[in-house]
Amino acid sequence: MQTYDVAENGLRGLNSTLQAQSKETNQTNWEVQNPKGSHAIAVGLDAPIEVTVKGSTGYYCAGMNQQATIKVEGSVGPGVAENMMSGTVVVEGDASQYAGATGHGGLLVIKGNASSRCGISMKGIDIVVHGNIGHMSAFMAQAGNLVVCGDAGDALGDSLYEAGLFVRGSVKSLGADCIEKEMRPEHLEVLKDLLERAGADAKPEEFKRYGSARQLYNFDIDNAAAY
């Protein structure tokens, strides 16, 4: 295993070292020491390597990830795994605002709580939160799944497109055009797989499914006064 001490060797060096790993690298296991809340830890990776961050991070940890598996043994600041394309990001603690924002693919697991705007504008990423999520989560979410084992805050799924939302606990309020939908067997399948991969101790049957009512897709002359 390779180790990298951020306090000693700096952040730029960390990212350039990790980004330099190719598909064929034999340095597949990395440990990042002393992150001390630094921003942009392990961003822009594009190799099937495993990175363990030993502590809490600041903004944009694991952003733009492709292929890599990044585990944070602490909490993360705003924008974890933002615009992730593929791979896996696991946060042992809590995540601040807009976790997984605009993510196109991969799996983001938050073992604690996520705060506001979790999964905002998600475009294919799967997000599993073991705890609760804050307000305005999955705002304008387009594709992918957001699974919440706890409760969701205000305005869940406002102006939602086609992302699937699954919440086990309560939903404080639904956003515009987000409704509860029937849970069919194919949804239970998706949920089962995601819960398993995320190591979440919850049964698919305990969840409710929410999605888009598809009323905001097109201009509606009856709503003209509202525009």
Next chain:
Amino acid sequence: MCGIVGLFLKDRTLEPELGSMLTDMLVTMTDRGPDSAGIAIYGAESDGSAKLTVQSDSPEEDFATLAADLSEAIGADVTLRANDTHAVLEMDGAKVEQARQAVRELRPGMRVMSDGAAIEIYKEVGLPKDVAERFSVSTMGGSHGIGHTRMATESAVTTEGAHPFNTGSDQCLVHNGSLSNHNALRRKLKREGVRVESMNDTEVGAAYLTWKMQNGATLGEALESSLEDLDGFFTFVVGTKDGFGVVRDPIACKPAVMAETDQYVAFGSEYRALVNLPGIEDAKVWEPEPATVYFWSH
């Protein structure tokens, strides 16, 4: 942007370290705002006396005979402790309002930074490191304190525009965000007879809280009503004689992290600000909820 730090000590043995801990936290937040920096520190209070912290652009001239001049004007003893561009004037607590008036008349160019039994506010244009150094903040002790580093958006980079703002005796406010209805509110407060000295949005927020409290609200109630009456983005941290409070607007896009151990409660705009605090690895660390008032007091 803007960066806020706050530290409330439960463990009294840490009190001599307050200034150095706060300085370290604030300097870490430098890249959130390099324009000006300030610190409110709640230090030792002596029975019945009050402190007026004043600032002057020409301190040598202004401070030379200030204690004597002020003493004569208010008919009571005044001591002066100069600290770079600031000076702490100490006097009988009953005379402080009179002294505030007298300072205005005796030295029209000077600014009152704070008044109260415990609070001292130091703030200037410049980087946190430089501001903290010029006032030797790291040598100061106290029970709690708040620091701010500013990235100016709504008004000029000046000493008056720097935070913290004194909102009333022993109270102060720092702000990350921007208020969008501050002009209307400033006009309203003016009509109510509340002084707002600068074009700064946060000062209006501070004056709003002062006005609410003058009309009988507690600080908690004033903060609650700020959620209704202030339009814009804010994470506020307020200091009181006994403690400190935190409130975020309902959208809560301005960051905030808190940490609590048996020894302290700490606030930072980012977790980075908290990483050197003792026992942070085992602290309870969380993000304060939107539109929720938090308070800690001794």
